[in-house]
Every structure is written in C-alpha cells, then in structure tokens.
Amino acid sequence: MYVAGIDIGSIYSKAVILKNNQVAASLVKRTGGEIRTISHRIMDEALTPLGIQLEDLKSIVATGYGRISVPFAEKQVTEITCFGRGTAQLFPDVRTVIDIGGQDSKGIKIDERGRVTDFVMNDKCAAGTGRFLEVMANALEVNLEDMGPLALQSESPEEIGITCTVFAESQVISLVGEGRRKVDIVAGIHQAIAERIYGLLKMLKIEERIAITGGGAKNIGLVHELEKRLGTELIVPEEPQLIGAHGAALMAMEMAMHRKGG
Amino acid sequence: MSEPFKTAALMKELMAKYYDLGEESRRKGIPVVWVTAVFPVEIIYAMDLYPYYPENFGALASARKVADKLSMAAEAKGYFNDLCGYARCGIGDAYSLEHPVGKILSPDLLLCCNTQCGSLPKWFEAAGRFYNKPYFLWDSPMIEDETSDIKQNYLIKQLYELIDFLEITTKRRFDINKLQEVVALSSQATALWNDCLEMAALKPAPFGFFDACIHMAPIVVWRGRQEAVDYYRQLKAELEARLEKKIYAIPNERHKVYFDHIPVWPRLRWFADMFAANDTLVAASQYTHAWAMNFDPARPLETLAEHYPHQFVNRGVDYRLKLKMDFMRHYNCDGFILFSNRSCKPNSIGLYDKKRMLTEMTGLPGLVFEGDMSDLRFFSEGQIKTLFETYFEQLV
Ligand code: SF4
Numbered sequence A: 001m002y003v004a005g006i007d008i009g010s011i012y013s014k015a016v017i018l019k020n021n022q023v024a025a026s027l028v029k030r031t032g033g034e035i036r037t038i039s040h041r042i043m044d045e046a047l048t049p050l051g052i053q054l055e056d057l058k059s060i061v062a063t064g065y066g067r068i069s070v071p072f073a074e075k076q077v078t079e080i081t082c083f084g085r086g087t088a089q090l091f092p093d094v095r096t097v098i099d100i101g102g103q104d105s106k107g108i109k110i111d112e113r114g115r116v117t118d119f120v121m122n123d124k125c126a127a128g129t130g131r132f133l134e135v136m137a138n139a140l141e142v143n144l145e146d147m148g149p150l151a152l153q154s155e156s157p158e159e160i161g162i163t164c165t166v167f168a169e170s171q172v173i174s175l176v177g178e179g180r181r182k183v184d185i186v187a188g189i190h191q192a193i194a195e196r197i198y199g200l201l202k203m204l205k206i207e208e209r210i211a212i213t214g215g216g217a218k219n220i221g222l223v224h225e226l227e228k229r230l231g232t233e234l235i236v237p238e239e240p241q242l243i244g245a246h247g248a249a250l251m252a253m254e255m256a257m258h259r260k261g262g
Numbered sequence B: 001m002s003e004p005f006k007t008a009a010l011m012k013e014l015m016a017k018y019y020d021l022g023e024e025s026r027r028k029g030i031p032v033v034w035v036t037a038v039f040p041v042e043i044i045y046a047m048d049l050y051p052y053y054p055e056n057f058g059a060l061a062s063a064r065k066v067a068d069k070l071s072m073a074a075e076a077k078g079y080f081n082d083l084c085g086y087a088r089c090g091i092g093d094a095y096s097l098e099h100p101v102g103k104i105l106s107p108d109l110l111l112c113c114n115t116q117c118g119s120l121p122k123w124f125e126a127a128g129r130f131y132n133k134p135y136f137l138w139d140s141p142m143i144e145d146e147t148s149d150i151k152q153n154y155l156i157k158q159l160y161e162l163i164d165f166l167e168i169t170t171k172r173r174f175d176i177n178k179l180q181e182v183v184a185l186s187s188q189a190t191a192l193w194n195d196c197l198e199m200a201a202l203k204p205a206p207f208g209f210f211d212a213c214i215h216m217a218p219i220v221v222w223r224g225r226q227e228a229v230d231y232y233r234q235l236k237a238e239l240e241a242r243l244e245k246k247i248y249a250i251p252n253e254r255h256k257v258y259f260d261h262i263p264v265w266p267r268l269r270w271f272a273d274m275f276a277a278n279d280t281l282v283a284a285s286q287y288t289h290a291w292a293m294n295f296d297p298a299r300p301l302e303t304l305a306e307h308y309p310h311q312f313v314n315r316g317v318d319y320r321l322k323l324k325m326d327f328m329r330h331y332n333c334d335g336f337i338l339f340s341n342r343s344c345k346p347n348s349i350g351l352y353d354k355k356r357m358l359t360e361m362t363g364l365p366g367l368v369f370e371g372d373m374s375d376l377r378f379f380s381e382g383q384i385k386t387l388f389e390t391y392f393e394q395l396v
Helices: A035-050 A079-090 A130-140 A144-152 A165-177 A182-201 A220-230 A240-261 B007-028 B041-046 B054-063 B067-075 B085-095 B119-131 B149-170 B176-201 B209-215 B217-221 B226-244 B265-277 B300-310 B317-330 B351-362 B381-395
Strands: A002-008 A012-019 A022-030 A057-063 A096-100 A105-110 A116-121 A210-213 B032-034 B050-052 B109-113 B135-138 B255-259 B280-284 B335-341 B366-371
Touching: A002 A035, A002 A079, A002 A240, A012 A035, A012 A240, A022 A035, A022 A240, A057 A079, A057 A240, A079 A096, A079 A105, A079 A116, A079 A210, A079 A240, A079 B381, A096 A182, A105 A182, A116 A182, A116 B381, A130 A144, A130 A165, A130 A182, A144 A182, A144 A220, A165 A182, A182 A220, A210 A220, A210 A240, B007 B032, B007 B050, B007 B209, B007 B217, B007 B226, B041 B050, B041 B149, B041 B176, B041 B300, B054 B067, B054 B085, B054 B119, B054 B217, B054 B265, B067 B085, B085 B119, B109 B119, B109 B149, B119 B135, B135 B149, B149 B300, B176 B209, B176 B217, B176 B226, B176 B280, B176 B300, B209 B217, B209 B265, B209 B280, B217 B226, B255 B317, B265 B280, B317 B351, B335 B351, B335 B381, B351 B366, B366 B381
Parallel strands: A002 A057, A096 A210, B032 B050, B032 B109, B109 B135, B255 B280, B255 B335, B335 B366
Antiparallel strands: A002 A012, A012 A022, A096 A105, A105 A116
C-alpha cells in the first residue's frame, strides 16, 4: 500500500512516498510559481520511478505553509505536528525538535509517540530563519551552501545585531565596505541567528535529546553554534528537510490503515 | 460566532442614541467628559454630564480596519507605532483631515484612571494639551494582592477631589442620592451582563467570548443608565429562548478554551470562524468580565473605589494567574490562549512564563500568539493560522 506526505514550504517543497511504512521515494524541489502546479509536478516526479500514479495512493496528507492549496490532499496537518511525528519515528528518544525553515523557525516539544506537547514559533520577523541566511548570503555574494563551512573558519567573528533582517543586511554591507574579513562576517551572522533561535527555544522547557530539522539543519555552522549554546550534541537527520513530509506520510498511512481496519 | 441576535437591532439603536447624545450635549453646552474604560463613570452620569470613551473610538476604528491609517497620522507627528493602538487612533484622528469612522468627539474635560495602564494617562495628558482642557487623574496604586486601608482611603479621598473638580469646572452640583440611583442601575446592568457571560459555561453554550465582544458596547458606554439594564435584560431573555430552541454559539461544541485578552478587532470574525471550524468555543476572558462588577449602591463612593482599581490589570502576577485558573475551572476549559498584544504592554508581559506556570498548575495546553488588537500591520496571518491549527491538533 502506497501513501504520500507532501510539505509545501516557503522556499522548498518536499514529498515522501511510503510503501508499507518504508520510504519508497522522496524529493525536494524549490517552491516557485503556483502551488497547485508545483504540488502536481512534485508528486509526478516522485511517483514516476515507482511506476504508479496519484490514484494509486491510498492517502495523501499535506503540510507546510502551502498545505491548503494542495488540491489532491485528503487532509491538511500543520508542519509542527508533522515534524514532531516524523522525528519521533526516526529518533524515538528525541524530546525537543528545532526546526529551521525558510520563513520561520520553531521549537517543538514531543512525547514518546511524537505528539506535540508544546511549541513556539518566531513572530512575524524573518530574522533567525532560512530566508535571513539567504539574504545574507546574497549580500556577501557567497553560495548558501558555503555559508556554514565558512563560518567555522573564523577565529574572531564580527558582532552583528539581528533585530531585523533589513537592518542586519545594511550592517553586513557596511562591514564589507570597511574591508572586514568575509569569514568573520559570516561567522557573526551565524552567531546572531543561533542567539535568536536559542532565545526562542528558551521559552520552552528544553529536554534532551534534541534534534534539528528543516533546511537550516544542513548548515554546519549554525548547528555548531546552537550546540555551543545548548551544551549538547544535536541529532541531525540524514535528510533534515524531509522530516515534515515524512511525518505527513506517516499520518496518511495511519488514516489508510484505519480505513482498512474498519 | 452565533447567528445574529434579535437584540442586535436594539444595540444599533442604543449606540446611535449614545453618539447622538454626544452631539446634542455639545450643542446644548453639556460638558463632554472623556473617561477611560475602567473609570467610575457613575459619577459623570450622576452629574448629568456626557461621558465619552476614546478607547471605544479606538476599538471602533480597529474593527473597521482603519487603525493603520489613523495611526500613520499620529506617527507623522512623532508618536511611535509601538504605542497603544487606541491611543494612536485617537491621536491620529485629532491630527487627521480624514475621519473614516467619524470625528473623535473633542473633550471639555478629561478624566483618567491609571488602573489599566500607563499609556492612558500619557494619551489623556497629551490630549489635554492638544485641546487645551482640564485633566484629572484618579491615581490608583497597584493592588498586588489584598488592598489596604491606606490605599482605600487614598482612592476615596481622590473621589472627593474629583467631585470638587467637577463641581468647579462644570458649575453643577453633585448629589449623593443621585449617585446612589446611578450605581444601583449600574449594578443591575453589570449583574445581567454577568448572567449572559455565565451562559458560556453551559455545554453546548448559546453565547461565547466573540459574541460578548460584540454585545459589550452597551455595558461600557451605557452602564449607570436604564438603557444598559434594558439591553442586557433583553439579551438574557433572548439567550434563554435560544437555549430552549437549542441554538448554540457554534454548531459542534467539543472544546472550550479561555482567551486572555482583548480580541484582534479587525479580525474578530476571522478568529470566530477559525475557532468554530475547530469545534472550539472561546468561553471566557478576563477582558469581557472586567465589566461584570457587583456594586453596593448603599455605599456608592466606597463601592466604586473598591471595584474599579481592583480590576485584573492592576493586580500582581499571582492574583492574575489565580484569576485565569478560576475562569478555566469555572468554564470547564480544555486549554487557554494568551494574546501577546503589541498595543497593550501591561497585559502582554511575561506571557511565556505565565503559560508555563499555568500549564504546570492546570495540566492544560496553552498558546501564546503575537499580534496587535488594532493594527493589521502587526498581524501575520499565515503564522498565526499555523500556530492555532497546531494548537487545535494538540487539543484533539
Ligand atoms: S489596550 Fe492596554 S495599553 Fe491600550 S488603553 Fe487599554 S489597557 Fe491601556
């Protein structure tokens, strides 16, 4: 029996296809253009290698900020609930999940079954999110993927104030103008983001173990800075961006099983 | 939100009458007295003066979604957008050439009580200078837990000063017997209002917080007059009739939650629909209960001094936590929502800690969301929706 989870994020869209609880296929694609079209395209791409079609899926759950615009989803579930579910499946002893997505970062507390017991999310501001890193990478003319490794090379990071993405960007530009070293600026940016996310997490009762998910988890510099503040090693899933879609797929499986059972 | 009430027609009529009375007072030279929402307006009515509520003007502008426009007029004069939205609306309208919700009625006198916040005195002081009219502050000390005789005497003494101030500035006599009558009317209305709010404890309930937000206007502006008594008597009767006919506030009430604060006025319906779609009734709030007071007309001045400054906004953390828990218990809530309202700092402070403490003490899940009661520039729909939907998933 095949089911799917689809996660339409602000920057990336992801899909996970499960066959009897095993991941049969998965995909990450940039969100762009109309969500309806994107969601069809991403499903097609994920299903074609399996030789099946949308109709062959017993259930589909959509999550992410674009969840309500996925026309073929049977149910919409928020990404917080999905990230909780997905993480618990992969790492049953995790109690706190840090999710760093494109437009928001979240702290999620879960119990042993992956049920959300508490959560926080950043407010309207993009500071401390994936989008922020992207803006900074652009301002510095550095590839987004290179930001994390670059940050690790610095020995004296610059101080960057990060109350606001717009202000931080102009600060970064003037630091570049003053001829400061790029690695130090990049490291400063990572410290500032980590500080912001750490502040958010402190609103929760942080319990170990702690996992980090979402696109931000792929940034080694950020993971490192967060580990320093939290005083513990973070669990980084192999495919951190897929956890939400995976959680959604698990819920789809449950719904399909439930139906089958009566 | 419930389907429209028959009483709504009376509300429309009463509110129109209230505003007409303002214009008429101005024409006849009856002093227009600015008062704050939690102020012993009974004294104003007892002296046949016209009380005007600038906060109500702010709420109206907010509900009509023009708070940002008015605010920008205030911001252009140097008032920071971090100030209370009601103040920004009132100040903005004073400076503005356009008046999207009608012009704010200028004061002949300004009376303020600082039991609610520090923003109101500053706003009223600024307005006093702008309109060049006398200003009186009823200064309320913070009442952390229990009140003391010293505080009580201080409050009552100032009421005598207030009466002097009013007699001198308006050249009208104050009559304690008249005050007694007004307080008696106020007491009847607030008791009836409380009866209506109480109905939200039934399951399923015919009335909830979002209904209360609409039906609270008369208890704010007409309390102390027969109009308020008539209104809530009629509303209560209609609610009782609805109960018999099994007409409820939301179609499938499964959960009840407590909401801590002022609603997001420009999104009142949006919130109401979202809660209803998730089978959750917002049952109670300390905000709408702020006017459910229980006066003793036999001791008119004392009773006013006992009730107004004792509102939740002027109390300590422990008292406020207990109050929230009492509401949750009384209304049988399954959870609670705390609104970090950018406009209203005194009610938004320490909410994450409060949430943690409340959950520890009650075992109920809570949610803090950030936004603004007035100004949609500080409202992020996508994020707030995700927050609430996750919360509803938690409730199930
Ligand atoms: S909303 Fe808050 S800050 Fe504004 S007037 Fe009311 S109590 Fe004061």
